[in-house]
Amino acid sequence: MSRNHGRDLIHRWEGNPAITIDDLGFACADISTAGAVKFQNEYLLLLTIQSLEGTYSIYPARSSDGRHFQIGNEPVLAPTSTDNKVQYEQMGLLDARVTPLEKEYYVTYDVWGHHGFRLGLARTKNFKTFKRQGYISEPDTKGGCLFPGKIKGRYARLERPWEGGSIWISYSDDLRHWGGSEIVMSPRGGYWDCTRIGTATPPVRLPIGWLIIYYGVKGTSAGPLFRLGAAILNLRNPSKLVGRTDEPILSPREIYERVGDLPNLVYSCGLIVEKGGEVKLYYGASNSCIAMGFTTVDALVKACMNGGDRP
Amino acid sequence: MTRNRWGGRDLLHRWEGNPILILEDMPFPCNTVFNGTPVKHDGEYLLLIRVEGQRGYSFFTLARSEDGYHFTVMKKPAMVPATNGPFAKYETRGIEDPRATFIDGTYYILYTAVSEHGYRIALAQTDDFEKFERIAMISEPGNKDGVLFPEKVGGYYVRLDRPLGLGVGSIWLSRSPDLINWGDSEMLLPPRAGYWDPFRVGASVPPIRTDKGWLEIYHGTKMTSAGPIYRAGAVMLDIEDPTIVLHRCMVPILSPREDYERIGDVGNVVFPCGAIVEPDGEIKVYYGAADTCMAVATANLSDLLECQTE
Numbered sequence: 001m002s003r004n005h006g007r008d009l010i011h012r013w014e015g016n017p018a019i020t021i022d023d024l025g026f027a028c029a030d031i032s033t034a035g036a037v038k039f040q041n042e043y044l045l046l047l048t049i050q051s052l053e054g055t056y057s058i059y060p061a062r063s064s065d066g067r068h069f070q071i072g073n074e075p076v077l078a079p080t081s082t083d084n085k086v087q088y089e090q091m092g093l094l095d096a097r098v099t100p101l102e103k104e105y106y107v108t109y110d111v112w113g114h115h116g117f118r119l120g121l122a123r124t125k126n127f128k129t130f131k132r133q134g135y136i137s138e139p140d141t142k143g144g145c146l147f148p149g150k151i152k153g154r155y156a157r158l159e160r161p162w163e164g165g166s167i168w169i170s171y172s173d174d175l176r177h178w179g180g181s182e183i184v185m186s187p188r189g190g191y192w193d194c195t196r197i198g199t200a201t202p203p204v205r206l207p208i209g210w211l212i213i214y215y216g217v218k219g220t221s222a223g224p225l226f227r228l229g230a231a232i233l234n235l236r237n238p239s240k241l242v243g244r245t246d247e248p249i250l251s252p253r254e255i256y257e258r259v260g261d262l263p264n265l266v267y268s269c270g271l272i273v274e275k276g277g278e279v280k281l282y283y284g285a286s287n288s289c290i291a292m293g294f295t296t297v298d299a300l301v302k303a304c305m306n307g308g309d310r311p
Numbered sequence: 312m313t314r315n316r317w318g319g320r321d322l323l324h325r326w327e328g329n330p331i332l333i334l335e336d337m338p339f340p341c342n343t344v345f346n347g348t349p350v351k352h353d354g355e356y357l358l359l360i361r362v363e364g365q366r367g368y369s370f371f372t373l374a375r376s377e378d379g380y381h382f383t384v385m386k387k388p389a390m391v392p393a394t395n396g397p398f399a400k401y402e403t404r405g406i407e408d409p410r411a412t413f414i415d416g417t418y419y420i421l422y423t424a425v426s427e428h429g430y431r432i433a434l435a436q437t438d439d440f441e442k443f444e445r446i447a448m449i450s451e452p453g454n455k456d457g458v459l460f461p462e463k464v465g466g467y468y469v470r471l472d473r474p475l476g477l478g479v480g481s482i483w484l485s486r487s488p489d490l491i492n493w494g495d496s497e498m499l500l501p502p503r504a505g506y507w508d509p510f511r512v513g514a515s516v517p518p519i520r521t522d523k524g525w526l527e528i529y530h531g532t533k534m535t536s537a538g539p540i541y542r543a544g545a546v547m548l549d550i551e552d553p554t555i556v557l558h559r560c561m562v563p564i565l566s567p568r569e570d571y572e573r574i575g576d577v578g579n580v581v582f583p584c585g586a587i588v589e590p591d592g593e594i595k596v597y598y599g600a601a602d603t604c605m606a607v608a609t610a611n612l613s614d615l616l617e618c619q620t621e
Contacts, residue, residue: 087498088498114477114479115474115476115477115479115481115498116476116477116479117476118476118496134495135496136494137451137496138450138451138454138472138474138476138483138485138496139453139474139475139476139477140453140474140475140476140477141451141453159451161429161451161452161453162453162476163428163429163430163451163452163453163475164427164428164429164452164453166428168451168452170451171492172492172494173492174492176494176495177486177487177488177489177492177493177494177495178492178493178494179447179448179449179487179491179492179493180447180448180491180492181431181448181450181451182397183400183428186428
C-alpha cells in the first residue's frame with residue numbers, strides 16, 4: 001500500500017514492526033535500535049538487544065529483501081568482563097552504526113558505564129568477526145557516526161556530547177586521537193527539536209552535501225518526545241549547514257511507536273540507499289522493537305532545502 | 312620562611328600576609344580575582360590570574376612579583392575572550408582557570424572556555440606572558456580542569472582533565488602525539504565515598520615530577536546542604552605509567568578555614584591552579600579562595616610526599 005498523502009515524509013512499511021522480541025530465538029528485555037548496511041546483496045542489521053539482566057549487546061540480523069530478517073543467537077559485540085574496562089561498559093554496548101571506509105566497515109557504538117556514555121569503534125570485513133578498536137572519546141558523548149570518507153585528508157565523525165544537547169564534529173588522522181571538535185547543529189527553540197538533538201544515521205555523500213537523519217527531542221511533562229529530522233552538511237566543511245528540515249520526517253504515531261519501555265520514541269541508527277534512490281530507513285520504536293519506513297533521497301533533500309530557519 | 316607544622320590545621324601552611332591579591336589591589340574595576348597559575352620566569356614570579364569583570368565573565372590578567380608574595384597587577388588584561396576567529400563562539404561567556412606548564416622551552420596554558428555550548432578545554436601558548444597565541448580547542452564540551460604534564464610520557468603528551476559523565480566528577484587521563492588531537496582516555500581518580508572528596512574531584516596543579524612519582528595536587532568536593540566544600544588533596548602517580556595511582560593522601564592538604572576562604576562569591580572554596588617548587592625544596596601553592604581572592608600556602612615538598620604514605 002502506498003501512502004502518498006500519509007502523515008509523515010517517511011512511509012511506514014505495512015508489515016511493521018519488522019522485528020520484535022517474539023522473533024528472537026532467545027528471551028530478552030527489548031530491541032532498541034538497528035544499524036544497517038547492504039553487504040554482498042544481503043541486508044544486514046546490527047541490533048541493540050537488552051538482556052533480561054539489563055545489559056546491552058549488538059546482535060546480527062540478515063535478510064534477502066530488507067524486510068524479513070533472520071536474527072543471530074549470539075552477539076557480535078558484547079561488553080567485556082576485563083577488570084579495568086568494566087567501569088566503562090557495565091551497562092553494555094549499544095546503538096551500532098555502520099560506515100563503509102577504505103574497503104572495510106567500521107562500527108561506532110555507545111559504551112555505557114559508570115561514567116556515562118563514551119564512543120567505541122570496531123571494524124569488520126565480513127560481519128562475522130569484529131575487531132574492537134578501543135574507546136575514541138571521553139564521557140559523556142554518544143551517537144557517534146563516522147563519515148564514509150576523509151574530509152580534507154582527515155577522518156571525521158559526528159556525535160552528541162551530553163552538554164548542550166547539540167551535534168558536534170571531530171577529526172582524526174589515525175581514528176585514535178581526535179581533535180578539532182566543532183559544533184554543527186543545535187536544538188531550535190520553538191520547534192519539535194527544541195530540547196536536544198543527536199545524530200541518527202551515518203552521513204551519506206550526495207553531490208549537494210552530506211545527508212544525515214538526526215533525532216530531535218521535545219521535553220514534555222510526560223517525558224521526552226523523540227522524532228526524526230534530516231539535514232545536509234557542506235561536503236568540504238560539514239560544520240556548515242546546507243539545509244535542515246523544518247518539520248520532522250517521522251513522528252511517533254503508531255501504537256508500536258507510542259507504547260513500549262520508552263514510549264513516544266522513533267530513533268534510527270541506519271538507512272540503506274538503493275540504486276534508484278529509494279531509501280529504506282530502519283528505526284527503533286519505543287525502544288522495544290524495530291520498524292522500517294521508505295522514502296527517496298530526492299524527497300529528503302527537498303525537505304532539507306525547504307527548511308526556512310537555519311541553523 | 313618554611314616551617315613544619317605537623318601540629319597545625321593543614322599540611323599546607325598559609326602565608327601570614329594572605330590574601331596576596333584582593334579586589335582593592337586591582338588597577339581597574341572588577342568583581343573578583345582568583346584561580347591564578349604561577350611560573351618562575353627569568354627569576355621573576357609571574358601569576359596569570361582569573362579576573363571576573365563587573366559584567367560577569369572572566370578573563371586573564373598578569374601579576375608580577377620579586378618574592379612570590381607581593382604582586383603588582385598589570386593594567387592591561389593579558390588574555391580576553393576571543394571575539395573573532397574560530398575560538399569566539401566557544402568563549403562567549405568567558406575564559407577561566409588557567410594552568411601553565413613549561414614544556415619544550417615554552418609555556419602552554421590550558422584554560423576553560425565557556426559558552427552557551429558548555430565548558431571545554433582550550434590550549435594557548437606563550438614565551439613571555441605578554442603575547443599569547445591560541446593553539447586549539449582540545450576537548451569536547453562538558454570537560455574542564457585540564458592540566459598538562461611537563462614532559463612527554465611514553466612518547467606522548469599527557470593531560471589530566473575532568474569530564475562530567477552522569478554527574479560523576481572523576482579525573483581522567485588522555486594522551487596526544489601533537490597536543491591537538493587527544494585519545495586513549497582512561498579514568499584515573501574517582502571521588503571517594505566516606506572521605507572529604509566524595510562528590511567530585513578535578514585536577515588542580517599541573518603534575519610535578521618528584522623522586523617518588525608525579526605529585527598531583529587536586530581539588531575534591533563534598534556536597535552539603537549549604538553547597539559544596541572545596542578542599543585540596545594530593546595523589547602520587549607512577550612516573551612511567553601515570554595511570555597507576557601509587558598513593559592517595561587520606562586527608563586534605565588544605566581546607567577552607569580562614570575568613571577569606573569561607574566568605575566570598577563562592578564560599579568555602581580553596582582552589583589551587585599551580586605551584587612553584589623552589590631550589591631548597593619549598594613548594595608554594597597558589598590558590599583562589601572563595602572565588603574572590605588569591606592566596607598562597609607553602610610546605611616542604613618532602614612533607615607532601617610523606618603525606619602520600621600516611
